[in-house]
Amino acid sequence: MHRVPAERADRRTIDGHRVCDAIAAIGEPAHVRAWAERFALLSDPGRLALLLALHRTGPLAVSDLAIATGMNDPAVSQALRLLRAAGIVAGEREGRVVRYQVIDPITGNLLNHCLADGE
Template sequence: MSNDTDLQEQVTPGTVADRAKLFRGLADPSRLAILEALRPGPLSVGQIVAATGLSQPNASNHLRCLSECGLVAGEARGRFVDYRLADLRIDELLALATELLDGPARGVDACKSYRASP
């Protein structure tokens, strides 16, 4: 069993704040759609636009954000850039979210405490 010091080390304000910031970033439907589109492999901005239905400027803005946060990486290919998930654990996180929504978290859709983003 953990002692109070072990628990305190796990729940530090910095750790909680960083995790909350990560999940706020993932909570944006446009950024999440881009990450989902990149799960099978690298895509150009045009391919991301086609896969997500986002406008090109909107997709580019979100890609810049995701890139600055270290969630996606871009590789120049001539005058185009191919984007990919920066870490395979992002794919694992999204897969785990799907599993949770299909199981223990299946009530999230009906939860009145969480409002859907516009």
């Protein structure tokens, strides 16, 4: 199926059928943006370390995550705030302690690949 947008249809192609396949593979711009935002959250080493720790061990409090990652408590809190706003982690309060865990299954699958690659 010919999928080249009208504004690009006048441009010369070498492998037109592959161009159409590539356009189909890219998909909707909103979908691409959503994945780019997810990867942007994972691209920070501190946030990725937090996610790996949470994914492997289960729910942890900010102070425990700070010790595990070598980050300070405010940096952990800020990172968790971003991850929580993106729907990747959630916190559960037990008295004065909030323990965080990974709740996004897609991110969990990506983290499985990261962990498997490091073993």
